[in-house]
Structure formats: structure tokens, C-alpha cells
Amino acid sequence: xxxxxxxxxxxxxxxxxxxxxxxxxxxxxxxxxxxxxxxxxxxxxxxxxxxxxxxxxxxxxxxxxxxxxxxxxxxxxxxxxxxxxxxxxxxxxxxxxxxxxxxxxxxxxxxxxxxxxxxxxxxxxxxxxxxxxxxxxxxxxxxxxxxxxxxxxxxxxxxxxxxxxxxxxxxxxxxxxxxxxxxxxxxxxxxxxxxxxxxxxxxxxxxxxxxxxxxxxxxxxxxxxxxxxxxxxxxxxxxxxxxxxxxxxxxxxxxxxxxxxxxxxxxxxxxxxxxxxxxxxxxxxxxxxxxxxxxxxxxxxxxxxxxxxxxxxxxxxxxxx
Amino acid sequence: xxxxxxxxxxxxxxxxxxxxxxxxxxxxxxxxxxxxxxxxxxxxxxxxxxxxxxxxxxxxxxxxxxxxxxxxxxxxxxxxxxxxxxxxxxxxxxxxxxxxxxxxxxxxxxxxxxxxxxxxxxxxxxxxxxxxxxxxxxxxxxxxxxxxxxxxxxxxxxxxxxxxxxxxxxxxxxxxxxxxxxxxxxxxxxxxxxxxxxxxxxxxxxxxxxxxxxxxxxxxxxxxxxxxxxxxxxxxxxxxxxxxxxxxxxxxxxxxxxxxxxxxxxxxxxxxxxxxxxxxxxxxxxxxxxxxxxxxxxxxxxxxxxxxxxxxxxxxxxxxx
Numbered sequence: 001x002x003x004x005x006x007x008x009x010x011x012x013x014x015x016x017x018x019x020x021x022x023x024x025x026x027x028x029x030x031x032x033x034x035x036x037x038x039x040x041x042x043x044x045x046x047x048x049x050x051x052x053x054x055x056x057x058x059x060x061x062x063x064x065x066x067x068x069x070x071x072x073x074x075x076x077x078x079x080x081x082x083x084x085x086x087x088x089x090x091x092x093x094x095x096x097x098x099x100x101x102x103x104x105x106x107x108x109x110x111x112x113x114x115x116x117x118x119x120x121x122x123x124x125x126x127x128x129x130x131x132x133x134x135x136x137x138x139x140x141x142x143x144x145x146x147x148x149x150x151x152x153x154x155x156x157x158x159x160x161x162x163x164x165x166x167x168x169x170x171x172x173x174x175x176x177x178x179x180x181x182x183x184x185x186x187x188x189x190x191x192x193x194x195x196x197x198x199x200x201x202x203x204x205x206x207x208x209x210x211x212x213x214x215x216x217x218x219x220x221x222x223x224x225x226x227x228x229x230x231x232x233x234x235x236x237x238x239x240x241x242x243x244x245x246x247x248x249x250x251x252x253x254x255x256x257x258x259x260x261x262x263x264x265x266x267x268x269x270x271x272x273x274x275x276x277x278x279x280x281x282x283x284x285x286x287x288x289x290x291x292x293x294x295x296x297x298x299x300x301x302x303x304x305x306x307x308x309x310x311x312x313x314x315x316x317x318x319x320x321x
Numbered sequence: 322x323x324x325x326x327x328x329x330x331x332x333x334x335x336x337x338x339x340x341x342x343x344x345x346x347x348x349x350x351x352x353x354x355x356x357x358x359x360x361x362x363x364x365x366x367x368x369x370x371x372x373x374x375x376x377x378x379x380x381x382x383x384x385x386x387x388x389x390x391x392x393x394x395x396x397x398x399x400x401x402x403x404x405x406x407x408x409x410x411x412x413x414x415x416x417x418x419x420x421x422x423x424x425x426x427x428x429x430x431x432x433x434x435x436x437x438x439x440x441x442x443x444x445x446x447x448x449x450x451x452x453x454x455x456x457x458x459x460x461x462x463x464x465x466x467x468x469x470x471x472x473x474x475x476x477x478x479x480x481x482x483x484x485x486x487x488x489x490x491x492x493x494x495x496x497x498x499x500x501x502x503x504x505x506x507x508x509x510x511x512x513x514x515x516x517x518x519x520x521x522x523x524x525x526x527x528x529x530x531x532x533x534x535x536x537x538x539x540x541x542x543x544x545x546x547x548x549x550x551x552x553x554x555x556x557x558x559x560x561x562x563x564x565x566x567x568x569x570x571x572x573x574x575x576x577x578x579x580x581x582x583x584x585x586x587x588x589x590x591x592x593x594x595x596x597x598x599x600x601x602x603x604x605x606x607x608x609x610x611x612x613x614x615x616x617x618x619x620x621x622x623x624x625x626x627x628x629x630x631x632x633x634x635x636x637x638x639x640x641x642x
Contacts, residue, residue, distance in 0.1 A: 046593055050593065107590075229640070269428075272596075272626035274589050274594060274595060275593075309586055309589055309590055309637070311639075311640040312637050313639070314630070315631065315639045316632065316639065318635065319632045319634045
């Protein structure tokens with residue numbers, strides 16, 4: 001297992017700079033009041049491809065030597081990593097093949113195709129996914145870029161917290177959602193170099209609380225296909241992300257589906273920005289744990305904004321004009 | 322009729338600076354590609370109170386002498402001016418009474434109350450509104466601040482284009498929605514001083530195209546309660562705004578309800594920001610008039626983001642998790 005270093009994170013940041021946005025940090029007086037904290041929202045929903053995933057994908061793609069790159073890249077993902085890798089490959093002018101389960105969100109499928117990626121459909125099971133990916137790799141010789149259990153990907157994600165650290169002085173803590181753990185591992189890696197005393201908290205859905213149970217058990221606990229509205233957070237930790245989570249994360253908090261949806265609506269309503277459910281989990285956990293967060297300066301990673309506007313997680317009346 | 326001058330606009334900008342945000346200008350590669358233009362979106366959806374209206378309301382409220390201010394302010398509005406005036410009055414510590422038709426959007430009613438405003442309900446007709454307002458004014462001695470036909474309000478709205486002019490170099494044209502005409506008049510006033518050669522276009526719903534017909538007829542044409550999803554754009558021009566529109570606006574374009582909703586969804590989907598239907602009318606007209614806009618640098622005023630998320634103007638499936 002190759003564990004990325006802080007130097008890898010610095011190199012990644014340099015490498016991906018031409019291909020990503022330095023996203024803004026937004027604030028909300030209303031949410032500060034509600035939480036009793038000072039919240040600094042790092043808006044990766046404004047990132048290229050609509051989510052932080054292009055950071056890791058671009059680092060993986062642009063780190064490849066010419067010969068490897070020529071054979072293209074491949075991955076499995078039903079979500080933002082799929083379009084991020086397609087975007088990165090497109091920027092380098094190489095092929096990207098993405099194994100996606102049938103039934104993946106239309107908006108994400110279309111984005112993959114828009115970026116020039118190729119979609120290989122499979123049934124919605126781990127076995128079917130592995131089989132389809134193996135076939136793609138055998139057929140193309142493409143480089144596999146795992147959505148998060150990959151040192152190049154984690155080093156790329158670290159650039160997000162490096163930026164946040166420059167944009168906001170004196171943070172006491174940082175909160176990011178945890179699914180497979182790519183983003184939170186990137187936070188750990190970045191802060192290890194620039195702000196080792198800032199607390200790091202992970203947030204996850206109660207319905208997919210495998211990371212919290214892993215941290216308590218002292219080893220990876222993986223669930224089979226947990227159901228949560230936060231579709232970016234259904235994946236289990238893997239050895240590389242477990243390394244960072246187990247060594248550096250101070251605590252993991254959970255939020256119910258109702259709390260996630262309420263936090264998502266609050267962000268849309270009060271900050272006037274579109275974030276996906278996975279992005280809202282961090283705020284949801286902050287609002288329910290004032291003893292940990294009140295009175296502090298908290299960085300909050302809003303991980304993405306790719307939502308199918310025709311399917312929202314609350315009842316909506318269609319308004320005739 | 323007192324016509325505000327460019328000096329009034331400069332004074333307004335100074336006066337309201339402590340009470341408003343200098344809103345950011347966002348871009349979208351996707352929408353640039355779609356329009357063939359370079360679009361610079363002035364994001365008044367991020368403004369205090371969720372819309373540009375606080376600019377004019379703050380200018381009116383903070384320009385009052387002490388004695389007048391002590392009697393409070395009043396207005397009629399079903400929308401953003403209602404909460405803007407409540408916000409401004411709250412900042413100055415004076416009373417605000419707002420005459421609102423029964424059935425006004427819940428989210429706007431709640432915001433008025435949150436800011437400490439008093440709501441006086443009336444039936445949804447012009448007569449009922451005038452009668453209710455007259456009663457409030459007689460009872461309180463409050464200063465009436467019209468939503469747009471007021472030189473203090475127009476001078477305040479002008480600050481938006483003054484900022485945009487500083488934020489973006491070399492604009493060829495500016496597009497803003499027109500309802501009663503407060504924002505577009507502010508654009509005219511601001512650019513008269515800093516960029517007299519920049520073209521100014523107004524955008525309005527086809528269903529409420531009274532400003533376009535006014536411009537063609539050479540006098541104000543007012544409709545009785547036009548029906549459009551763009552609820553901020555149902556008001557007719559008044560003498561003061563007609564002055565600016567007739568003298569300075571280069572042309573007025575219209576968009577159908579379907580085009581407005583499509584543009585609104587595009588902005589949410591691609592820019593990851595929440596804007597209200599009235600805000601989307603400008604983009605809708607840009608997309609359908611490439612001969613006027615393609616190849617140019619265009620400022621686009623996104624006027625506000627106060628949307629009831631439980632009522633949206635397209636069919637939404639509620640997604641169980």
C-alpha cells in the first residue's frame with residue numbers, strides 16, 4: 001500500500017491547478033446564528049464537474065506517463081468520480097471508460113457522455129461491477145483509477161483543504177462528509193502539513209454509519225449497499241482511507257435522513273446555492289452537536305452540487321403560473 | 322417628479338455600503354458556450370434579503386431625517402421589496418408596515434416577520450391595496466417608500482450596476498429584467514455616469530410584456546394583473562421608471578413561460594445557484610436572440626433567489642431514499 005505524503009499533495013496541487021477551480025468560501029449569517037459557530041463553507045459544488053472529485057481524477061490522469069496514458073483510464077462509479085475522470089481524461093485527450101450500474105442518475109450519465117467518457121453498464125451488484133471493470137481493463141489495457149482507494153486520488157483531494165487553509169485564518173476544526181473516505185483522507189493529508197492542530201471531524205448518514213462503527217471497532221466495517229439519500233456516501237472505507245481516518249480523524253458524527261434533507265434545504269434556502277444531499281451531511285451534524293462546534297471557527301466542505309432537479313428529496317408542488 | 326441624478330446614485334452607494342453585500346460576479350463556461358457570448362452574472366440572489374431590493378430600500382430608509390424616520394416606513398409589496406424595507410427599517414431601528422395581498426408567498430411573509438416588519442393583509446386587488454396602505458399611512462404617519470417609483474429607490478438600485486462596472490471590464494451590454502422598472506432604471510442611471518456607451522437591454526415575460534409595448538407605443542401601457550411565473554415582474558412601469566426606460570433602454574426582449582423555466586433550471590443545474598423565476602428572464606432572452614448578444618461581453622443581473630422550495634415551476638418527483 002502506497003501512502004501519499006504531504007509532498008505528494010503539494011505536487012498534486014501544482015499539477016492540477018490548470019484544470020480545476022480554486023473554489024470560493026461562502027458564509028451565512030443565518031447558519032452561523034443557528035449553529036452558534038462561525039462556518040466557512042468551501043464550495044466544491046462550484047468545482048469543475050460540479051464536485052471535488054475532479055481534483056483527485058486530474059491528479060491521477062496527469063501523473064500518468066505517456067505510454068500508460070495512451071491506453072486510457074477506467075473506473076467504476078455511479079456518481080461524481082465517473083464524470084470527474086471523464087473530464088480529466090478529456091483534458092488530457094485520452095479515453096475514459098466508466099462502469100456504471102444501470103439506473104445511475106440521468107444527470108450524471110449525461111455529464112459523463114458530455115465530457116467524452118464511455119459508459120459500460122452493469123447490474124447493480126458488486127460482483128457485476130467487478131466483472132465489467134475486469135473486462136474493460138483486459139480489453140483496453142486502461143489504467144484503473146479507483147474513486148478513492150488510490151494515493152494519487154487522495155493527494156489530489158488534499159488540494160481542497162490546502163486552499164481552504166489559505167482562504168480562512170485560524171480554523172479550529174474542519175468537517176467533511178465520509179463515504180469511501182477520499183475527501184476526508186485528503187483533508188487529513190493536507191492538514192498534517194499545514195495545520196496539524198486543527199481538529200478533523202467526519203460526517204456520515206446514520207443509515208450508512210460504517211465509518212463511525214469502523215472507528216469504534218478499530219478496523220474496517222463494511223456494509224452491503226446501505227440505503228441513504230446521500231448517494232455519494234454509500235461506499236465503505238478501504239485500506240488507504242482507513243489509514244487516514246483511523247490515524248487522524250478526531251470523531252465521526254452521523255445524521256438521519258430527515259436531518260440531511262433539512263440541512264440541504266437550509267443551504268439552498270439561505271445560501272442560495274445548490275448542493276447535493278451528501279454535501280449537507282456535514283452541516284446536519286454540526287447543527288446537532290453544539291457542544292463540539294459552538295463558539296468555534298469551522299471549515300465545512302460542501303462536496304458537490306450534482307442534483308437531478310426533477311427528483312428532489314422532499315415533496316414539491318409543481319406551481320402552475 | 323424628482324428624477325435622481327448620477328450624484329444621487331454615488332451618494333446612495335456610500336450611504337448603503339454598511340448595510341448591503343458587494344455581490345460576486347459568476348461565470349459559466351457552459352452558458353457561455355450555449356449563448357455564444359461572454360456572460361457575467363451579477364449575483365443579487367446572494368444579496369442581503371435574497372434580492373437587489375435592499376439596495377433601494379436601504380437608501381430610502383437611511384436618507385430619512387430623524388423626525389420622519391421616527392414615524393417609520395410603509396409600503397405595499399407581495400415580494401422582495403416587502404422584506405427589503407423590513408430589513409432596512411430593522412437596521413435603522415424604526416418600524417416598517419407592509420401591505421401584502423393574502424396568499425403572498427409564505428417564504429416572503431416569514432422573512433418580513435423575521436426582519437421585524439409588520440404585515441397588513443389585504444385582498445388581491447389594486448383598490449384594496451391602495452385602501453389598506455392609505456389607512457396605514459393615516460394611522461402611523463409613516464413614510465411611504467414605493468417599490469420602484471421613488472427616486473431614492475432607483476438611486477439605491479443603481480449601486481448594483483456601479484459595482485458590476487468595476488468588477489467587469491469592457492462590457493458591451495447589460496441585460497436586466499423589467500417589471501416595474503426599478504432595477505433597469507438603476508442600471509440606466511449608473512451607466513449614464515460611468516459607461517454611457519454600454520447597451521442596455523430589458524427582459525420581460527411574454528405574458529407581462531407591457532414594458533415592450535410601452536416602448537413601442539411611446540407611452541406607458543399598463544396591464545391589469547398579468548399572469549406569469551416571474552412574480553417579480555408583474556408590475557407596470559410608472560412615470561419615473563418610464564423616464565429611464567424610454568430615454569435609455571436600447572430594446573426590450575420577451576421570453577415565454579417555458580423559456581423562463583428552462584433558463585431557471587439551466588442556472589440551477591449549471592451554475593449551482595438558486596435564483597427565482599424573475600431572475601432567469603434575462604438569460605432566457607439572451608439565449609433566443611444570438612444576433613444581438615453573440616460574441617459580446619454581457620452583464621446579466623440575477624435579481625434574486627427567494628424561492629419557495631416546496632413549490633417549483635416544473636414537475637418534481639419526490640425521491641424516497
